[in-house]
Amino acid sequence: MQLSKIGEFGLIEKLLKKCKNAPPEILTGIGDDAAAIKQGNKKILITTDMLLEGIHFDLSFTTFFQLGYKFLAVNISDIFAMGGNPKYFFISIGVPKNYKSEDIGELYSGILKIAGKFGVAIAGGDTCESRQGLILSGTLIGNTDKIITRAGARAGDGIFVTGTLGDSSMGLMLLKKQASEARSQEFKDKTRNLKFKTLNPKNVLPLIKKHLMPEPIPLENTSKITSMIDISDGLLIDLSHICDKSMVGAVICKDKIPVSKELAYTAKVLGTDPVDFALKGGEDYVLLFTAPQDMKTTAFKIGEIVKSGRFIIDEKGRKTKFKPEGYEHFKNSNS
């Protein structure tokens, strides 16, 4: 059977079955945002991400600095999603021979910029030649006193998100449109009915920035949090991960999904629904968590954990089932 017929999640499941004998000091294993391992009197968190040119990023509209920034940002987001503090980053990089060392320097400048912000040290890595485009593979190690997994949500908990959703995927769509205008006809079919020309840059640029340089933000107080994940694949997919691991259901309210004014404006001009981007877009890198409903927080409450079933209630009060679907064509990748 070829891989294309299984898909990424199928492959991971298949491989997981081969890797069952975890020792007891591994507190959470494969299938959460990061692995948690007890080491003496400490709990360390380890997350690893691979970014491939042409799959996960497109250097025709991402600078090397932005790429470096995002590379570490998405790993920091994974550590935050486990309730941890990011500490040490290891960078393996495959670089084609004809790439300029100045550009690779810019990539590292972007990594160091966000590393400095969050107190992360670059502690090692591997460098090699690639004949296959730029390859980035990072491992971020963090630590924590309290590990928060995807598996603790209880019926009756509120469902919260720490920021607006959908900006990143709208930003990516605009970037692809720009790039395709300069380069090819790739997106003409999808976008020919949309009124890009009339968009105000003041509203467009924040969306693009959210995509190119996402800014992870940790929760200040995790004491009452019952489960958490960061939104990378999209709200519907990532909430489904929490439901799966916690063996619960969820009801979310469409009109409570937080949407930025920039996304609302842009979607209106384009004649599309901003909440669609918020539900299915992905790469928001805000935190999605569950906690008692009365918890004091600045996060947005978007729904409630229930015993079973996954529902979305629209503006008119109609309740429909949702599936873990994302808009693949909004992404650089199908992974």
Add this chain to the structure above:
Amino acid sequence: MQLSKIGEFGLIEKLLKKCKNAPPEILTGIGDDAAAIKQGNKKILITTDMLLEGIHFDLSFTTFFQLGYKFLAVNISDIFAMGGNPKYFFISIGVPKNYKSEDIGELYSGILKIAGKFGVAIAGGDTCESRQGLILSGTLIGNTDKIITRAGARAGDGIFVTGTLGDSSMGLMLLKKQASEARSQEFKDKTRNLKFKTLNPKNVLPLIKKHLMPEPIPLENTSKITSMIDISDGLLIDLSHICDKSMVGAVICKDKIPVSKELAYTAKVLGTDPVDFALKGGEDYVLLFTAPQDMKTTAFKIGEIVKSGRFIIDEKGRKTKFKPEGYEHFKNSNS
């Protein structure tokens, strides 16, 4: 400036300068076999390696099982080189769509085979589609009570290796010869004077196995060891790393370099010098260490650390300087 003009080590040096502010709990940083970090009452070791199809491995003469085995073996070797115990492995993998899932399963079987031997748990990773050949990036975490770096060798110490050298690079040359016969004229020029046809498979197969499935072996007792590295780039290069980091010189004796009977036989038939493979071949994954000369060990003593200078003494007692050179054309890679 293009990367090809700097080379890998130049690039790492350049990047290193940007990453200077390591916190005090990082005990050894970039530039050793693994990073060592103090976590509470424990010292953890972290090493990371990236293997790229077409650069580091060639699926025309490596099975997926062998590739998986070697992938973890080289990381285990790095942890052994720091005096540590390998514990948790994280696998990031980029797989082309048209690869068979059975083959990726075999790759994991190879990883699990050696993981089981050395008590390593697969604790996480990342899986994605690659449009660029198979990409493997691994991070192995270990721990130790005593960290051994490249930087402790003292004048007067003996220089030891834990196994025979050169087998792997001879094995690779034979594999490439076989592959080129089946596939192309690539190696005809280099090998046309060598009498491959007359080689005895009984001697060839162990050399090939050493290349495809190297078997890392830890030192049982590291209490007297002053510095250590694993031989991946070749004896001359790796000994030079110890000299650089320890700020010492070295004298090695050509006739004390351990060479297997299979390599001696094969080199004789081919009319070439086996010690050349042992000095410059690389990918042996045996340990090179320094320790007091009177240390009781089953390792081979090949020379002595001196205050300065790097010399090799040949069979006739002639002393010549050596440089950190490897046989690039014996490798799959120039990295």
